[in-house]
Amino acid sequence: MTGTTDPASPRAGAGEPISESEALQRLRQIDDHSDQYYAAWWLGRMRSRHPEAVPLLQAALRRRQPREAASGVEHNAVARNAARALGKLGDPQAIPDLLAALEDEDDGLREAAARALGELRAEGAVAVLCQRLASGLAGAGAPLDPRSPRLREPCEAMLEALGDIGVAETTVLAVIEPFLDHDRPLIRSAAGRALFLLSGDPRRAEGLVSLLEHPQLQVRRAALMDLGAVGWRPALEPIRRTLAENSLKLIALRGLVEKGQGEPDTESLLAAMDELL
Amino acid sequence: MMRPFQDLIAAVEQADSSDALLVATENLAGMTGGAGDAEAIDCLIRVLGFNNPGASVAAVEGLIAIGTAAVQPLLATLDEHNYGARAWAVRALAGIRDVRGLELLEGALGKDVGPSVRRAAARGLGQLSHEGLQGEERERLNGRCLTALEAACRDGEWVVRYAVVVGLESLALTLSPESDLRRRAQDSLSSLAKPCLEDTPVVRLRAELALRRLNERAGDGGSR
Numbered sequence: 485m486t487g488t489t490d491p492a493s494p495r496a497g498a499g500e501p502i503s504e505s506e507a508l509q510r511l512r513q514i515d516d517h518s519d520q521y522y523a524a525w526w527l528g529r530m531r532s533r534h535p536e537a538v539p540l541l542q543a544a545l546r547r548r549q550p551r552e553a554a555s556g557v558e559h560n561a562v563a564r565n566a567a568r569a570l571g572k573l574g575d576p577q578a579i580p581d582l583l584a585a586l587e588d589e590d591d592g593l594r595e596a597a598a599r600a601l602g603e604l605r606a607e608g609a610v611a612v613l614c615q616r617l618a619s620g621l622a623g624a625g626a627p628l629d630p631r632s633p634r635l636r637e638p639c640e641a642m643l644e645a646l647g648d649i650g651v652a653e654t655t656v657l658a659v660i661e662p663f664l665d666h667d668r669p670l671i672r673s674a675a676g677r678a679l680f681l682l683s684g685d686p687r688r689a690e691g692l693v694s695l696l697e698h699p700q701l702q703v704r705r706a707a708l709m710d711l712g713a714v715g716w717r718p719a720l721e722p723i724r725r726t727l728a729e730n731s732l733k734l735i736a737l738r739g740l741v742e743k744g745q746g747e748p749d750t751e752s753l754l755a756a757m758d759e760l761l
Numbered sequence: 762m763m764r765p766f767q768d769l770i771a772a773v774e775q776a777d778s779s780d781a782l783l784v785a786t787e788n789l790a791g792m793t794g795g796a797g798d799a800e801a802i803d804c805l806i807r808v809l810g811f812n813n814p815g816a817s818v819a820a821v822e823g824l825i826a827i828g829t830a831a832v833q834p835l836l837a838t839l840d841e842h843n844y845g846a847r848a849w850a851v852r853a854l855a856g857i858r859d860v861r862g863l864e865l866l867e868g869a870l871g872k873d874v875g876p877s878v879r880r881a882a883a884r885g886l887g888q889l890s891h892e893g894l895q896g897e898e899r900e901r902l903n904g905r906c907l908t909a910l911e912a913a914c915r916d917g918e919w920v921v922r923y924a925v926v927v928g929l930e931s932l933a934l935t936l937s938p939e940s941d942l943r944r945r946a947q948d949s950l951s952s953l954a955k956p957c958l959e960d961t962p963v964v965r966l967r968a969e970l971a972l973r974r975l976n977e978r979a980g981d982g983g984s985r
Contacts, residue, residue: 727783727815729845731877734920738963754967761884761924 502526504534511540520544520562528569538575541566545581548588560588564596571600579606586612591628595638602645610651613642620662625671639663640674644713647678657682664688669695669703677710689716696726704728712736715743720756730760766797770804779813786816790823798827802834809853810846817849825856832859839865844875851878855885860902863889867909870921879916880924886910887928891935900942906932907942911949919961926953926964930971934978947975 502510502523507530510516510523524544527537544566549559558564567585570578578600585597586609594616601609616637617624624637643663646656660682663675673695680688692714695707704726711719717740723733734757741753769789776782786808793801801823808820824831835854840846851869854862862885869882886906891899910932913925933946952958954968 729814729877731920734923738919738961741963741966750966751970754963754970757923757963757967758884758927761880761920761927 504530504532507532508534508536508540511544514547517549517562521565524562524565524569528565528572531572538570538573538577541570541573542578542581545570545578545585548590548593558592560590560593564593567593567596567600571596571603574604576604576606579604579608582606583609583612586616591634591636591638595641598638598641598645602641602648605649607649607651610646610649610656613646613649614656614659617642617646617659617663621666625663625666635671639666639671643671643674643678647674647681647713650681652682664691669698669700670706673703673706673710677714680714680716686716689714689719692716693719693722696722701728705732708732708736712739713743715739715741715745717744717746717748717753720748720753724756724759734760766792766800770800773804773808779816782808782811782813783815783819786819786823790819790826793823794826794828798830802827802831805831806834806838806850809849810840810843812845817845821849821853821856824853828857829859832857832861836861836865844873844878847873848875848877848881851881851885855881855888858885858888858890860889860894863902863905867905870909870913876918876921879913879918879921883910883913883921883924883928884931885928887931903932903936903942907946911945914949914953919964922953922959922961922964923967926950926967926971930974933971933975947972950975 504527507523507526510519511527513519524541526532527534527541545563548563549561563585567582570582582597582601582604583606585593586601588594588597598609598613601613617639619625624635624642625639626636628634628636643660646660657679660675660678663671664679666672666675673692676688676691676695679685680692689711692707692711693716696704696711696719698704698707705728708723708726708728709732711723712735720737720740723736723740726733737753737757737760741750741757766789769785769792772785773782773789776785786805789801790805793805805820805823805827808816811817824835831853835850835857839850847869851866854865866882866885866889869878870886873879873882886909889902889906891902894902906928910925910928913921916922916925929946929950933943933950936943936946950968950971954965954972956965959965959968
């Protein structure tokens, strides 16, 4: 649609309005990392089709950086944004660099790469993702250190990527299943989402529905996004009742319309969306 | 078990958890639409800024039940720093359908940085009440609503364009099928239904549905 692909005139919500050539120029230079950071995000957000966009983002992804506390730039911030943008641009040429990033020691970069590989439906990533998750709850799923909110692997992103890529082999399912019992609900939600996408087993979608009543808003939000991603139409009523922002319910219901099928029918879903505007 | 409004308002002001706020707001909102509304308005408007979606839904319903008396206070207290609160206030104004909200809805749809605000405004512009308006005034109001909605067909956020479809449909249903405005509304809907112009499937599906409904009621002048 015009609004998201016309780079000459970014719309409200798209941040500082710059042109596509300005974005490419900011990414090409390597001295100002916050300019590169913004440019990488911009190219992804605007779904740039410029032939230089993907090669420049790949170069930015290959260049790792230390954290620059003084300028507020995080560890590998540019590389992470480049990975995210490459996921959005949909060019399989980026897959080898993203696979390499999956082996990086920076878990934030591994997370961005996993998500991008999921968006690209990169079947070549399945083996690495499975290998990194195979140690299960006690390994990949254990906290990085006792006080850290981070896990040893970015499990949520990796599980979701396996679901999005869609290789439904029993070995893949077996790697994901243990995470249904993770003590963090966000990980359980990601595992349920992936397993439903791979197996179509309604129990997994029902597990997501039950998380819509979780006491933490953050968990209810994640379950809404996951139900939208799998398009489970029987979730319509529970989604309507969920205590969360209408914006997220609308995204979830869009997923039910576009990815789901059967009952409730499309017109009922659209009527529910109208009510939430 | 009529409790005085002061007690209901105090319960909202003193709520110390998000569940308590939800219940207190629902109790207060449930009693609106009669004597005591004037006291409830300010309290309900404050709830819109508390970042509690459940309570905000209840507060918006209460304000809509109060109706025209809430319009001026809503216009006067719009919070330019909190777009969550602004979105709920615009939703309340949209639901009340009072023409005094026109200018604010136009500005919100065209310029607000929050997609949730623009979305609520688009819906509201499709359903302003014509009550008390005669021929030419009515035509002018419809024209302004339509122009604002047409301009927003190219909004960068799918959810705003979705709301524009809903707004265009409800506006068009009140227009005579032969009128120029109705044709313009249908042209906009047709472009939002085309894959080459609109990349979000749910927006196209909603636009197709709107066009079907307008065709079914082509012989029906519509009124509200």
